[in-house]
Amino acid sequence: MFLEVIKAQYVNEYRIKLWFNNGEMRMVDLKDSLNGPVFQPLKDLDFFKKFAIRFNTIEWPNEADFAPEYLYGIGTPISG
Known part of the structure; x- marks a missing residue:
């Protein structure tokens, strides 16, 4: 399966909660x-x-x- 970020939410500092297309x-x-x-x-x-979210991942205005x-790979699994 081709891995994609489908949703992203800022949490705090440099932390972002990400949802992937694998559930x-x-x-x-x-x-x-x-x-x-x-x-x-x-x-x-x-x-x-x-x-x-752009091109299946997160991107900033400076590209x-x-x-x-x-x-x-660097993410920590979370539930709910």
């Missing part, structure tokens, strides 16, 4: 993943909160994104 929900903390020039703007929490497989 699982995961909590991701991206604080330690914001490395490199494209991710520098995301260190500003106001900018970080401006993500949207920074993470592969859904990466998000799934």
